[in-house]
Amino acid sequence: MTPMERVSATLGHEVPDRVPFFLLLTTHGADEFNVSIEKYFSNPEMVAEAQIRMQQKYGHDCYYAFYYASLEAEAWGGNSIFYPDAPPNSGRPIIDHFEDIHSLEVPDVAGSAILKNVLRTIEVLKQNSGNDIPIIGVVMSPFSLPTMQMGFGPYLDLIYDEPEAFRELMNVNEEFCVQWANLQVEAGATAICYFDPVSSSTMIPPELYRRTGFKVARKTISQIKAPTVTHMASGRCLPVIDDIMDTGTVAISTSSLEPLSDIKAACKGKVTVAGNLNGLEMRHWSPQETEDNVRSAIEEAADDGGFILSDNHGDIPYGVSSEVLMDLSSSAIKWGQYR
Amino acid sequence: MGRESFHPGEFEEALLTMNRVAAKNMILSEFNGNNAFELINEIISPALQNIGESWSNGDIALSQEYMASKMCEEIVESLLPAESPVRKDIPSIGITTLGDEHMLGKRIVTSFLKANGFNIHDYGDMGVEMVLRKIRDDGIEVLMVSTLMLNLALEVKKLREMLDRENIGTKIIVGGAPFLFDRDLWKEVGADAMAVDAMESVEKIREVMGVSR
Numbered sequence: 001m002t003p004m005e006r007v008s009a010t011l012g013h014e015v016p017d018r019v020p021f022f023l024l025l026t027t028h029g030a031d032e033f034n035v036s037i038e039k040y041f042s043n044p045e046m047v048a049e050a051q052i053r054m055q056q057k058y059g060h061d062c063y064y065a066f067y068y069a070s071l072e073a074e075a076w077g078g079n080s081i082f083y084p085d086a087p088p089n090s091g092r093p094i095i096d097h098f099e100d101i102h103s104l105e106v107p108d109v110a111g112s113a114i115l116k117n118v119l120r121t122i123e124v125l126k127q128n129s130g131n132d133i134p135i136i137g138v139v140m141s142p143f144s145l146p147t148m149q150m151g152f153g154p155y156l157d158l159i160y161d162e163p164e165a166f167r168e169l170m171n172v173n174e175e176f177c178v179q180w181a182n183l184q185v186e187a188g189a190t191a192i193c194y195f196d197p198v199s200s201s202t203m204i205p206p207e208l209y210r211r212t213g214f215k216v217a218r219k220t221i222s223q224i225k226a227p228t229v230t231h232m233a234s235g236r237c238l239p240v241i242d243d244i245m246d247t248g249t250v251a252i253s254t255s256s257l258e259p260l261s262d263i264k265a266a267c268k269g270k271v272t273v274a275g276n277l278n279g280l281e282m283r284h285w286s287p288q289e290t291e292d293n294v295r296s297a298i299e300e301a302a303d304d305g306g307f308i309l310s311d312n313h314g315d316i317p318y319g320v321s322s323e324v325l326m327d328l329s330s331s332a333i334k335w336g337q338y339r
Numbered sequence: 340m341g342r343e344s345f346h347p348g349e350f351e352e353a354l355l356t357m358n359r360v361a362a363k364n365m366i367l368s369e370f371n372g373n374n375a376f377e378l379i380n381e382i383i384s385p386a387l388q389n390i391g392e393s394w395s396n397g398d399i400a401l402s403q404e405y406m407a408s409k410m411c412e413e414i415v416e417s418l419l420p421a422e423s424p425v426r427k428d429i430p431s432i433g434i435t436t437l438g439d440e441h442m443l444g445k446r447i448v449t450s451f452l453k454a455n456g457f458n459i460h461d462y463g464d465m466g467v468e469m470v471l472r473k474i475r476d477d478g479i480e481v482l483m484v485s486t487l488m489l490n491l492a493l494e495v496k497k498l499r500e501m502l503d504r505e506n507i508g509t510k511i512i513v514g515g516a517p518f519l520f521d522r523d524l525w526k527e528v529g530a531d532a533m534a535v536d537a538m539e540s541v542e543k544i545r546e547v548m549g550v551s552r
Contacts, residue, residue, distance in 0.1 A: 081440070086490030089377045089440055152443035156402050160357055234520065236397060256520065257397065280489065280521040316487055 126188025200235025391538025
């Protein structure tokens, strides 16, 4: 099976030849060209070529068109802080006061230079892969983007204390998110990863999620013209898993803090489960630990399909070595065979 | 002090449901103008401890711990103004994210410590060199470091080396997602302790300072 056939079968709740695995690599691509992370992400063709090289090296089942989270904040007028050994961090928030939300306008998504770079990467990947390898595009959910637009504490204050301004912010963010997702789909993305960590039960209580993030997700996902994978970026989702399934998502990626078997039991036959290897611990895994962790995840969740092996954060840390990634790959192939 | 009519569970519930008015009124009804620390030690701190424990067990969300700590900070501010001479200045505590723009963890710990009557030197998102200078200038005995990014968590190692070079004995207590997901990371970076949540930060301060309850 090609990676596309394997992933399609999995998403369709059919049993493929083996468990598909996604190595969600971003900053590692800079090492393929021995350039700084900042320089790497300024060159869309280089990002595409690195994705192709890494997929060939490790044999995983996708291309990952994600650059870094604060890229969307840049499109809104914010900035990113680059480091030599980590993904960029979002700089100063663009919303200093709640009143600023009233005058907030959706940026020109198609005209944004930084977003155009990502689209170019997707186009190059698409030219290379045809229909053989799925290309995963990424959006921040309208509900989670404000952590970068205004900072986490102020955003929680907004959610709890300023419902009208919160709704206003969601309106502009939803419009942005749908446009951004669909431009990636037009460029060639097969699926869109909908990063929504604020919706996780680690961050907000289930009843608040049902009143806020859930409604935003359902409205947004229904307008995205490709399957979406909801990603909690290490956050828990079990207490709201039925609600997440109701948003229209086709897959859920969960935290290493939750038993994969419980997530699988809740999702079986309805949505695909992705996860949940601990990326931070991965930095120190021996070959045996790598194999044990891969085997354990597969044993917990791979029965009857509907499972994609991946890390739990949606971005494998830069400090994870090529040797560990190779071990992950060989273990996934060894233990992931369905027949 | 008798507090037969006070129901701790109701106070906790008010905090978790963001009922600011009820929570504040419950405490103010017990306040006689001279028993701020008694109320902190007997009501506010235990409530926050329970809430912190619930968060670390995954029973409540971070937003609830954040709002509860913030509400308690506001209540304690009204009982014990920032300039009050009875605030706890010992040990001298600093807090920083070491360059991380993600401030929520720092904000929660700061509120929690203030709600426990401590004074805190807040160094925002200063990098290691600037923090070192502040530690020296302010005579900081315990530095709390809260980070979300792994690479900034690793900056603690650099800070520890600088402190050691200058023979400064400041204790470092770390917290935040990288330390939660990799339980040995605090040792790797040379911290003196790791607090899984704001509640534990108070215990760890006592522990690293060798102070019993």
